[in-house]
Amino acid sequence: MNRQAILSVSKIPQRISYKLFVTICISILVGLFMVIMVINSFLAIRSNSLEMSEREAQLTTDHMVSEVEDKLEILRQYYLYSAMDEDIEWFLNNKLDYSDYGRYKQISTALGNNSLFPNYLNSYVVINYDNGRVISSRGIYEIDEMINKEEIDNLYEDNSTKVNKGNWVYIQGGVSADSKNTGYRLTADTKGLNFLLNLPIGVYTSKGFLQVNINMDEWKSWIWDNIDISGRYVAVLDNDGNVIYSNSSEFCVKCMDQNSSDIPKEASKESINNSKYIVAQSSSTMLGWNYYVAYDYGTILGATSKLLIEFLVAITVLAALSFIAVRYALYQPVDRLIKEVSDADNRDVKGNELQYLAGQFENLKNDREVLNQSIIQKRQKLAELFEMRIIRSAVSMDDEWNEYIKVLNLTEYPNYAVIAIILNLQGKEELEEEINEDALCLELAENLPEDLKKATWLPLIYDSCTLTCIMGADSEEKLMDQISAYYDKIQKYAIGKIGYGIQMGVSEVHTRRNHLGRAYHESVYALTMDGENMDAENVADIHTSVMNTGGEDSGGEHVDSEHTDSARSYRNSKFDSGCRFYLKLVTSKGDGINLKKYEKELCDALKALDKGACYRLIDEFIENIRLVGEWSVASVYLTSVIDAIMIQAIDMQIDIAIICPEGLQPLYHSILEAGDVSRVRKNLKKYIVDPVFAARYELLEDNSYQMMAQIEKMLADSKGNITLNECADKLGVTPTYIWKIMKAQRGKTFSEYQEEYKIEEAKKLLQLNRSVSDIALELGYTNAQNFIRFFSKGTGLTPGKYRKLMYGPV
Structure with a gap:
């Protein structure tokens, strides 16, 4: 690197403001700290969470196997006890006839106790080999009639060679009779898990045999009932590696490979169907089976991820507080020095780079004006579309917003406000028709002077009886100055162009671009607020909203009388009653509206067919609505009054279809979306009160x-x-x-x-x-x-x- 390059780099701090330089340095340090902390925390938590997940998966699987074995052991003990029942002993020593129904009923109740073991069993058979009598869950018959007698005899002989303590046998290819088949009653189900017991117990030579076939669907439910919501796949293999049960072929293959290998059977992370799972294995001491369960790694890590997020949020908040504290401590002495050495009117000191930019801007002044004019001509329609979508909250994606900004070559600002403008037609009865107002507004927007076009961030457009534009600035105070200048200019222009003045509504200052749709509604509602009747407390709220740098998140601070006087002076010095601001912090006077009183008096006037009283009450109600601080609150009052009128109309036997032939929703929309309180008043009379009176007069005349x-x-x-x-x-x-x-x-x-x-x-x-x-x-x-x-x-x-x-x- 040559000397000239080194000098150029060394002068970088001198060409930027000290505040920006401090901000950059602190941001780098805090950023490095955050990156290191996040990486270290992520690695540690991921390692610990994997160990915890494997341990939790193993414990859950062991518990599941234990629960399944407990149920099987309860069944085994129950049948060992039932085998010593005197009715079964009688059956082994006597031949059961059909007349011995009581004995059969007792044996059937003992062996197929559904109250103790609901849905546990498919079937059972108990055989007396001395007399060939069979009792099953499906009836009484001779052993020679049994369809699968040979299979049952083989089971009896095999079980005779084992210790007679009740044995469990799994038969993969056993018999499972269909209840629709004719041989269903004479078949003993053997498919699946069976409990075998030679009778009587405690003798060397047996003469009877008990076979109980377990419901495998119920056995599967025992497994799933003891696996938490993170369990996804299950595979059960016998001692020889044969598959007893599996709900995933890919998982089953992995389990068979693991069962045949010498790898220690511990919980581990595996990939199944392109997803990560924790696989745990546990063995059954009763059946000799191996149970494998795959748990969703993502579900198990849910709580851990939440903990990680909370930790990151805490670190971020701590870093932000540290950033603010260090930045304030480093820059405060410099800021105090600037205030001491600079003029009171020129304390906005910039870095030296602005001198260079000032010279460059002077040379490019004429070219810039031509370029801006060309851009406006080529991109006017796109800008209008962009603005229309913004005020309708249709631009929600950052990518879409950035694309518009790039194509339109717009500068983004930290502070925005939406302005709504309507013609001041008070006292001008001849201009009440909307078609005339539309023509005047369009003429005003299309022939706007260049200085007024350049004064807004997005151009003035006409929609829904309202002229709308968006303004942006680096600070709230600058934004207020721009709005003040814009109001004065467009007021003079409107009077000179069409002979009528305008009323302008201004939203709150918003710092989030996704709030501009809400800002549009604020500006429209600001037009309905009475600028002449705001008390000192409300003016103080204006001062808080306009002068504080906290923007829309500054909150409502206490303002003393000195600040109140200052706020009133500030507002009166810049704006007249034709420019109205949306007051987020203003105390709603709408709380004093006696809604029930207005509803009752309106209904009484309707019943009395007193149109004059109805008009008077509506005028009084609308004047009170002007004092409500939020359009959302005002619309609730309006909706309630409209509902009361419609209900009264129904009570007066008026067909609602006569009042609103296109349905209630368009009627409510035409009234509540009028955009101006005076229009709401007019539409309320035109679309509801007048039709109700006309329909009632006609009905009474006919009846x-x-x-x-x-x-x-x-x-x-x-x-x-x-x-x-x-x-x-x-x-x-x-x-x-x-x-x-x-x-x-x-x-x-x-x-x-x-x-x-x-x-x-x-x-x-x-x-x-x-x-x-x-x-x-x-x-x-x-x-x-x-x-x-x-x-x-x-x-x-x-x-x-x-x-x-x-x-x-x-």
Whole structure:
């Protein structure tokens, strides 16, 4: 390396800022420490975990074999004990006839006890060789009738040469009768594992034989029940290496090779079907079989991997804290010195390399402007597509994001904010139609001046009645300055271009690019927030959100009055009420909304068919919704009110299909996704309240005759003792509507019609031999005098005089 190269390398620290140099050095040291710690920990834990896994696998396999042998030993002891039962002894000394059913039942219960050994047995036979009688789990018959008599005789003779303590015999090619075959009842199953016992026990010359065939499926379940979830493959070999059971051919071959070799049979890691397994082996002292079990290495290491991850997380946190502490300790003296020697307005000191870059940028200024213009023209559509996918949270993969950044030649920033813009059409009734607003917004976006195009990170696009763009900066304060300048410029441009101003909503500052979809919704919701009615505490929250460098993770710190005044001054100095910020930390005033009150009053107004009251309540409710701090909360309130209106409509016998012919989901979407509270108010009236009133008026007009009949029936059922309000409640209408129906159909008010009904009913009762007091009580009067006054007023006669005049003596 020549002298010039050495000097060039030695000057590298001088060409970068001290803060960056310190950060790089500490990062290298911490990185090396992390790499060494991770590698060392990984190797140690992997070695220990393998030993632990092998030990655990061996213990599990030994336990499984022990459990299987315990069950077989219990069976053996049980049948040794049952063989001494007096009923079996009687069977060996007597010939069992079909009339001895009680004896047969006792023997069958003793030998095939399903309550003690459920599903353990396939079959059993007990044979009296003196008289040729056979008792089996399938019935009673003569030994000469047995289909596989020769096989059973051979088993009996072989067992006679052994110590008569109950022997286990495995027969690979034994008989297994099919229950559908005609010889099923006369066949003794021998395939698989069998328990053999010559009878009686304790004598040299036997005259009977007990053979019990074990259910091999149940035996397999004993194996799997005692292997934990990591067990995958099992192979069982007898002493000669013959396969008793296996669920994997590849694993079985490995076990046969290991069984025939002289290698010590210890737990070890093996590859089976291209996966890693821990293979453990254990031998059965009772049967002489070798059990092999393969355990999934990955499952066994699950807990160990979790421990490793927790350890790495702890090391990472420790390294991060160490990095911050060392960086602060090394740079703090330098930072303090910079503040002492630099001007108050110029403390953002950069390294010397910026002088070189400044000269280069001066030379390339004109070329850069031309290049940027060319890039904008060629890649405008791609940039718009990229932005559209961002605000819809469709860009989730880092590779996709990086590809867009590379193709569009965008600079990534640590701080981003999403801006939503709508036209300020308040008081402009002629521009309420969305097609006019669409045309104006598109004209505004397509003819944007170059300085406004360059001011945003991604261009201004129009979607869902909203103009949207994304801005980015190196710091939050710079980002706020950019947003302030952008707002002033686009406000002036909009007024000059189309004659109307704009309202701008700004999201929180986000440091994570995958949060920009949420930021878009924040900016839209910010448009609904009232910028003139925020108290000092909320302004302090703005100060915390804007001025702190903690970004979206800074949290809500306590802000004293001095900071509050500073925050208000900061906000008022930069923005007017047309630019509104989404307040994550603002205390929701929506907690004070009496939702039940609004729902009840709206339902009452619907029942009363009072559209004016409905409109007034909706306006009041929407104004309160503006104060809710989160759109997710506001949408819950709105959904609840819409639900209450729809339920009331159903109670009013309105067909919901009339209100929302395309279904409920599009209706809710058209209201909740309007993007602006004023549009929510408008759509709520247009798409729900107005159709409900129209449908109800039409329904009432069609049902007026039917309703009159219902009113007359209720009067008859109650003997006239029902009020106008009670009648209206039962019919789901207002008292005023019933009054109108009565006037139209009968030419009388409800009270007049009710009085006529009671008088006619009283006249009918006066024909009977009943006292005036009884009649008054039946018609709902508290005393006879009130009834007499009522009757006299309606007829001009007292009840008694009317009875004598009309009916004479009753």
